[in-house]
Amino acid sequence: MRGTLVHSYLFLRRAIGVIGLLLPVVLIVGGLLADGGLAGSISGYYHGSLRDVFVGAMCAVGVFLISYRGYDRVDEVVGNVAAVAAIGVALFPTAPADADGTERVFGVLHLVFAGVFFLALAFFCLVLFRRSDDTAPTPRKRARNGVYLACGLVIVASLVLIALCALLGLAEALRPALWLETAAILAFGLAWLTKGEAVLADLEG
Structure with a gap:
């Protein structure tokens, strides 16, 4: 039973990670092919031909996060908050x-x-991802923690830069929000794929 639960959690983490890595690529490339241009942000694709892809991906992430159960109550609360927020992003489009x-x-x-x-x-x-029950984490765990740290910093830096770009009124032609959101989503995807042990998994035996 425990083994089945572990595999289920790994699947959920990997599924979330794959969606995170693929979503910006699919929207940007698909938008160029279908609409002949780039949106101002990832959320901006809601108003183009790829609306269903954007909404479907965010709702899928939300459902996976609701289904996800971490190590303790904090994991579950943060996961549920992120799930509601993901679905909210899909249901309330950018203006x-x-x-x-x-x-x-x-x-x-x-x-x-x-x-x-x-x-x-x-x-x-x-x-949360960087916590460990082991007093002496394995080299692979330390390496994964490095990935989580880098991904978290990319997400935070992207949010700060998006806010700065909006305050400074940088030229929309440069589409800073699109590229910074893309960086944040790719970092999110990589972190969850790593948590799902698709990357830097501990060696058996």
Whole structure:
């Protein structure tokens, strides 16, 4: 029974990681092919031909996170918060350029959910994933902790830079939010794939 649960948790972690790694690539490449251009952000693809891909991926991440059970109550709470935020990101789209009153309200909610989602992911990387029951972690565990630390810092740095770019009014033609969100999502995907032991798994025997 324990072995079955372990394999289930590994599958969930890997599934979340794969979605995180594939989502930006699919949206950016697919958007270029289907719509002939780039969106201003990852969330901006909601308003293009790939809306269903974006919504479906975020809802799938939310469902996987709700199903995920970590080592203790803190893991579960953070996972549930991230799950609700992921689904909120999908259900409350970012505001388009010509947004009306309702769309602007949805846009504000979208930003709140997105911020909570990324902060929860950073907390997973910087704190929860790096914990260990062993007083002497294996070399592979130390290496994984290095990956988690780097991924968490990338997520936090991306959020800070997105806020700075918005405050400084950097040219939208550069699409800073798109590339910074892409970096954060790729880091999130790599961290969860590593947690699923698809990367740097401990050697058996």
